[in-house]
Amino acid sequence: MIRNEPGNVPIFEGVSVSTQAIEAVPLRPSPVDLVETFDRILAQRESIEAVLRDAFDKGAKRVYLVGSGGSYLANFNAAYLLEKHLADVTVHHITSGEFLAREPLGVNADAIVIAGSHTGGTKETVASVEFAKKRGATVLAYCSNADTALGAASPNFWSYDSKTTTGDAKQLFTAVFAYAVLKTAGADLDFEAIERNYAKLGPAIKQIHEKVDAEYGELAKKYHTENVTYVVGSGPGQAAAYNLSMCYLMEMQWMNSGFFNAAEFFHGAVEIVEDDVPVFVFLGEDSTRPLAERVRDFAVQRSSKVVTFDSKDFELEGFDEEYRYLAAPHILFTLTGRLAAQYAILNNHDLSTRRYMGKVAY
Numbered sequence: 078m079i080r081n082e083p084g085n086v087p088i089f090e091g092v093s094v095s096t097q098a099i100e101a102v103p104l105r106p107s108p109v110d111l112v113e114t115f116d117r118i119l120a121q122r123e124s125i126e127a128v129l130r131d132a133f134d135k136g137a138k139r140v141y142l143v144g145s146g147g148s149y150l151a152n153f154n155a156a157y158l159l160e161k162h163l164a165d166v167t168v169h170h171i172t173s174g175e176f177l178a179r180e181p182l183g184v185n186a187d188a189i190v191i192a193g194s195h196t197g198g199t200k201e202t203v204a205s206v207e208f209a210k211k212r213g214a215t216v217l218a219y220c221s222n223a224d225t226a227l228g229a230a231s232p233n234f235w236s237y238d239s240k241t242t243t244g245d246a247k248q249l250f251t252a253v254f255a256y257a258v259l260k261t262a263g264a265d266l267d268f269e270a271i272e273r274n275y276a277k278l279g280p281a282i283k284q285i286h287e288k289v290d291a292e293y294g295e296l297a298k299k300y301h302t303e304n305v306t307y308v309v310g311s312g313p314g315q316a317a318a319y320n321l322s323m324c325y326l327m328e329m330q331w332m333n334s335g336f337f338n339a340a341e342f343f344h345g346a347v348e349i350v351e352d353d354v355p356v357f358v359f360l361g362e363d364s365t366r367p368l369a370e371r372v373r374d375f376a377v378q379r380s381s382k383v384v385t386f387d388s389k390d391f392e393l394e395g396f397d398e399e400y401r402y403l404a405a406p407h408i409l410f411t412l413t414g415r416l417a418a419q420y421a422i423l424n425n426h427d428l429s430t431r432r433y434m435g436k437v438a439y
């Protein structure tokens with residue numbers, strides 16, 4: 078692998094030319110607009126509910142959560158919440174590409190399709206909306222701004238209007254959609270308490286950024302040159318694990334990594350664990366936590382490179398204790414971005430650098 082050092086330009090594997098003209102990668106800042114972006118997303122709840130109420134009044138029976146990459150993984154929490162709390166509505170969490178290729182028969186007038194994207198230009202996500210419309214489904218979509226192909230294609234559309242609060246915004250949007258589905262489908266939950274706690278999430282996340290920005294430099298120093306990093310999560314925490322592994326380490330740092338569901342880990346991946354093998358484990362506060370704890374407990378006995386990311390390590394100012402579980406997936410997710418920002422400095426590899434995405438046809 079080509080590794081950039083500050084002041085060196087990689088040419089081929091093992092060959093680089095020194096130049097002082099190359100600037101070191103700075104720390105990607107914690108988004109300054111995070112709290113206002115979260116508030117903007119939360120404020121759109123009622124208009125989302127109105128569309129969904131209409132769909133359930135007409136007898137909707139299925140919900141499809143559709144997206145690609147970071148916009149696919151943003152739905153792990155939403156899928157968990159819907160499956161946990163709904164008996165009569167089935168939930169499908171699927172990538173845009175698979176959604177199009179499978180052409181599920183269930184995508185019809187009884188279906189609700191929720192499509193998400195950051196750019197609003199991902200072609201398979203836009204095509205998924207077109208497909209779902211043609212089939213007569215109720216289609217809802219969100220992305221970073223309305224002036225996009227997705228905004229134009231979607232009959233019911235919302236945006237978070239930020240270029241800097243991205244992954245965190247998408248995961249919050251999917252939670253808002255999930256609770257709007259739960260409310261309009263008649264789930265027995267205290268929605269007033271849920272909304273009251275969600276309103277505290279933005280400031281809590283900002284505080285977490287401050288804390289980990291002071292600590293993650295050391296963590297990154299220890300792991301940024303690893304040959305491979307395995308990342309594990311369960312339930313809603315799979316979003317963070319998938320995001321760190323595929324989007325940050327592989328896509329944005331060109332580092333080898335693999336993501337595994339915690340329960341699946343014991344059905345193959347477990348055999349690779351030995352001393353010196355980095356295993357990063359995400360621990361949330363939902364009913365799947367024991368699955369991730371099992372991986373941690375196994376791995377710490379065999380590897381000196383087990384790192385746990387545990388939402389319980391963080392205070393949540395203003396949260397009711399019994400609603401901490403709401404925040405946990407968002408905490409785990411946001412940690413990945415702050416850790417990646419430190420890797421980018423040490424690897425001198427900006428998080429926006431791509432060699433193929435948006436550059437070559439595929």
Ligand SMILES: N[C@@H]1[C@@H](O)[C@H](O)[C@@H](COP(=O)(O)O)O[C@@H]1O
Pocket residue numbers: 145146147148149193194195196197198199202324328
């Ligand atoms: N790492 C990126 C994600 O951040 C992005 O979400 C996804 C799809 O793009 P979009 O969200 O714009 O549809 O592509 C990649 O996976």
